[in-house]
Amino acid sequence: MWSDARLIAAKDLRIEMVSRVLTTQVLPFGLLVLIVFGFAISPDRQVVGGGRGDQTRAVLEQIAPGLFWLAVLFSTLLAIGHSFAVEAADGNLDALRMAGLDPAGIFIGKAAAVLAQLLVLELVLGVGALVFYGAPLANPVLLLLTMIVATIGIATAGILHAALAAGLRVRDTLVPLLLLPVLAPVLLGATLATEAALFGPASDGWPWFYGLAAFAVLYVGAGILAFGSLLEET
Amino acid sequence: MMAVSLEVVSDPVVVLEGAVSLLGNFPALAGLDFSVTSGEIVLLQGPNGAGKSTLLRLCAGLAPLRDGKGEVLGMSLATTQGRRDVRRQVGLLGHQTALYDDLTVEQNVRFWTAAGRGDLAMINPALDRLGLAQRLRTVPVGGLSAGQRKRTALAVLLCRRPKLWLLDEPHAGLDRLGRDLVDELVAQAVDSGATAIVASHELDRVAGLATRVVNLAGGHAPAGRTGRVGGAPDQAGHGAE
Numbered sequence: 001m002w003s004d005a006r007l008i009a010a011k012d013l014r015i016e017m018v019s020r021v022l023t024t025q026v027l028p029f030g031l032l033v034l035i036v037f038g039f040a041i042s043p044d045r046q047v048v049g050g051g052r053g054d055q056t057r058a059v060l061e062q063i064a065p066g067l068f069w070l071a072v073l074f075s076t077l078l079a080i081g082h083s084f085a086v087e088a089a090d091g092n093l094d095a096l097r098m099a100g101l102d103p104a105g106i107f108i109g110k111a112a113a114v115l116a117q118l119l120v121l122e123l124v125l126g127v128g129a130l131v132f133y134g135a136p137l138a139n140p141v142l143l144l145l146t147m148i149v150a151t152i153g154i155a156t157a158g159i160l161h162a163a164l165a166a167g168l169r170v171r172d173t174l175v176p177l178l179l180l181p182v183l184a185p186v187l188l189g190a191t192l193a194t195e196a197a198l199f200g201p202a203s204d205g206w207p208w209f210y211g212l213a214a215f216a217v218l219y220v221g222a223g224i225l226a227f228g229s230l231l232e233e234t
Numbered sequence: 235m236m237a238v239s240l241e242v243v244s245d246p247v248v249v250l251e252g253a254v255s256l257l258g259n260f261p262a263l264a265g266l267d268f269s270v271t272s273g274e275i276v277l278l279q280g281p282n283g284a285g286k287s288t289l290l291r292l293c294a295g296l297a298p299l300r301d302g303k304g305e306v307l308g309m310s311l312a313t314t315q316g317r318r319d320v321r322r323q324v325g326l327l328g329h330q331t332a333l334y335d336d337l338t339v340e341q342n343v344r345f346w347t348a349a350g351r352g353d354l355a356m357i358n359p360a361l362d363r364l365g366l367a368q369r370l371r372t373v374p375v376g377g378l379s380a381g382q383r384k385r386t387a388l389a390v391l392l393c394r395r396p397k398l399w400l401l402d403e404p405h406a407g408l409d410r411l412g413r414d415l416v417d418e419l420v421a422q423a424v425d426s427g428a429t430a431i432v433a434s435h436e437l438d439r440v441a442g443l444a445t446r447v448v449n450l451a452g453g454h455a456p457a458g459r460t461g462r463v464g465g466a467p468d469q470a471g472h473g474a475e
Contacts, residue, residue: 090335091331
């Protein structure tokens, strides 16, 4: 399983390094989401420094964790879509089945490649959020662990649901419909844990962190068990 | 003096009895009886929609067997595990080449060879043989012509060394040299102990290569529509019944 996972992850990351979908599409999209949300919240930012501007900045600072995770979630849809688009093209999914790879290995490999890309994305978006929204950072350890665990959950759930829709012609529109409701608990937990990491106290964030860890474990397990059957049905 | 009858008994590679396979709700194979023994090169003929590609996908363990009996290389097509086991032993070259556009020719061949537990030492000889060893080796597959893509897919097949070659219109998109090369590769694979089933509309070319011809129509192999190449009746006791 692990050697198959390494093979798939290395292949997906190599494709990403050549196609640069993360750097030319996903990252700019995520940054745009952050900026556009900023504009939507504060249509009169030119008065920052005055009374209304200060209020707006305070609001942005408060909702920065939620906006950050929303941007991550929307960007995830692009990353997941690309991860399966390369398999849907030219019969590659059939060829993966023909190769006799362990389905659990394919699942872990694809999820690991998406995880690596999303962590890079979050790093850039995180800096972007701190700059655009001026949020403080009280507990970096909690923030880092939250990002890792939440992203494991997002990547594994994303790959699993993308596989569910892989054989359908409407997969591009179906995946967001399937995925966003499933990831709503991750959005909530990650936002509250990040809020605690930014503003403190950290003790408020750990219960959410454990919830995110449980979600990640659940989806890693579900993927290992179910991915083979989903691959058969595509 | 007692007469001695020497009969070569070949192992069955494909055995289908009353095989039904659906494309959606449509029975692409509707109760097909079909068998292939070791060392044969079987040419599948038939009009568009006759079920040739579905038969190849069924033999590859990709299309499910909805009814009837089916075995490939002694493994059942009726179970998921059986189909997974079949896939490791067979190679399918279909209308799609199953290559990643962003990876180079060599990266594609290396990935699929490793994924299929093929022989990594075969990569360089295979690229050489298919005329991909020089400049094309480092070219991303997305920049190749259809014929070059097919050559790359054939290189993958060579490295995987399957026991059963399933080729769907293998000459399509290739120039004359490429077509000759396909014929050579199939003949050599069979000489080395493999078996091949080839679906093709290019009868003039494949008829010279095939040891038997099976005609398909409407998901069946109608009685009397199978025979040895050259028109002789099929004496092997397999094929349509």
